Amino acid sequence: MSGKAILLCKTASLTIAYEVHGPETGVPVILLHGFPYSPRAYDEIAPLLAAQGYRVIVPYLRGYGPTRFNDAKTLRSGQQAALAQDLLDLMDALSIEQATLCGYDWGGRAACIVAALFPERVRGLVTGDGYNLQDIPNSIRPLDPETEHRLWYQYYFHTPRGVEGLKQNRREFCELLWKLWSPTWSRSGERYPLSAPTFDNPDFVDVVIHSYRHRFMYVAGDSALESMEVLLTRQPAISVPSISLCGADDGVGPAPQEDEDAEHFTGFYERRVLSGVGHNIPEEAPEQTLKALLDLLQH
Numbered sequence: 287m288s289g290k291a292i293l294l295c296k297t298a299s300l301t302i303a304y305e306v307h308g309p310e311t312g313v314p315v316i317l318l319h320g321f322p323y324s325p326r327a328y329d330e331i332a333p334l335l336a337a338q339g340y341r342v343i344v345p346y347l348r349g350y351g352p353t354r355f356n357d358a359k360t361l362r363s364g365q366q367a368a369l370a371q372d373l374l375d376l377m378d379a380l381s382i383e384q385a386t387l388c389g390y391d392w393g394g395r396a397a398c399i400v401a402a403l404f405p406e407r408v409r410g411l412v413t414g415d416g417y418n419l420q421d422i423p424n425s426i427r428p429l430d431p432e433t434e435h436r437l438w439y440q441y442y443f444h445t446p447r448g449v450e451g452l453k454q455n456r457r458e459f460c461e462l463l464w465k466l467w468s469p470t471w472s473r474s475g476e477r478y479p480l481s482a483p484t485f486d487n488p489d490f491v492d493v494v495i496h497s498y499r500h501r502f503m504y505v506a507g508d509s510a511l512e513s514m515e516v517l518l519t520r521q522p523a524i525s526v527p528s529i530s531l532c533g534a535d536d537g538v539g540p541a542p543q544e545d546e547d548a549e550h551f552t553g554f555y556e557r558r559v560l561s562g563v564g565h566n567i568p569e570e571a572p573e574q575t576l577k578a579l580l581d582l583l584q585h
Contacts, residue, residue: 292304292351293306294352295379296356296379297376298356299356299371300354300372300375301354301355302345302375304344306342307332308339308340308341310341311341312342313340314340314341314384315341315385315386315388315579316343316345316377316382317331317342317344317388317389318344318347318392318393318396318397319344319347319390319392320389320390320392321392322460322464322481322494323481324350324484325344325346325351325484326481327390327566328344330572330576331568331572331576331579335580338580340583343380343382345372346484347372347392348368348369348489348493349362349487349494350484351483363493364493364494364495364496364498365497365501366395366396366399366419366518367399367518369392369393370395370400370403370514372396373396373397374404374407377407383407384406384408384409386408386409386411386412386579386583387412388411388412388413388575388578390414390566394418395419395420397411398417399514401524402522402523402524403514403517403522405524409582409583410527410528411529411582412528412531412575413529413530413531414533414565414568415532415533415536415567416530416532416546416547416550417551419521419550420501422501422518423519425501426502437538439498440501440502443494443495443498452495453491456490457485460482460485467537467538468563468564468566470535470564471564471566471570473569523552524551526553527554527555527585529557529578529581529582530545530557531560531567531578532557532559533560533563533567533570534560534562534563535563537564541559545557558574558578
């Protein structure tokens with residue numbers, strides 16, 4: 287898959303695969319990928335953090351790579367609370383009391399939720415595209431037509447045709463999203479083949495489809511996560527030191543001129559819009575991502 291050593295960590299619901307860099311005694315940093323990406327997004331970041339003495343953990347999210355569900359009966363949920371609970375469970379299993387978190391897309395959502403609901407577990411947060419919590423009760427409200435157009439893939443996943451399309455063409459489909467979401471990135475063709483094998487996970491399609499249906503209230507979530515989902519309907523603020531990285535050329539969620547998320551952050555907060563960068567922030571802009579992490583770690 288990547289040629290890197292992959293470790294396994296068993297939690298209540300998953301056996302989570304992760305890559306680790308740096309000394310065991312280093313200050314922990316957890317780097318979280320999104321959909322449809324992989325830990326390869328941090329190839330130019332994790333080794334440099336490790337070289338400065340940090341303990342860097344890069345997990346494969348549920349439905350990706352070697353990560354597996356422990357029980358065949360467990361709902362293959364992709365809801366936001368599941369991603370956050372996986373992160374908490376991983377931290378507990380690895381005896382990480384507090385970490386600096388970095389994530390974008392799905393991984394950014396997990397990081398933002400843990401930062402919002404469990405701030406004592408988070409030293410600092412680098413978030414792709416700001417406040418990444420879904421406002422599910424208001425998801426039924428239509429957005430402006432241009433934004434709706436960019437979300438075409440989500441509506442596709444709401445249909446049986448979309449499920450079959452992802453099953454039959456997962457690599458081609460995800461490669462198309464890479465191109466659409468990072469339209470000005472010249473390395474997409476070179477880098478995509480490094481992540482594509484992680485989508486062959488047997489749970490990938492089920493987790494993805496559930497994620498994009500749950501956020502629009504078209505399917506029920508995992509009952510064990512309902513209490514967390516209720517808390518998230520209140521759109522809790524994030525109080526930990528945070529830096530938001532936004533891609534100016536993001537093809538699915540371009541950065542607005544005005545920061546619409548600032549009100550959700552009550553502690554130190556800074557927004558950095560990255561020129562020439564699309565949706566795959568850490569892989570397209572490793573230097574800027576590393577700088578944001580070090581700014582928080584050394585704050």
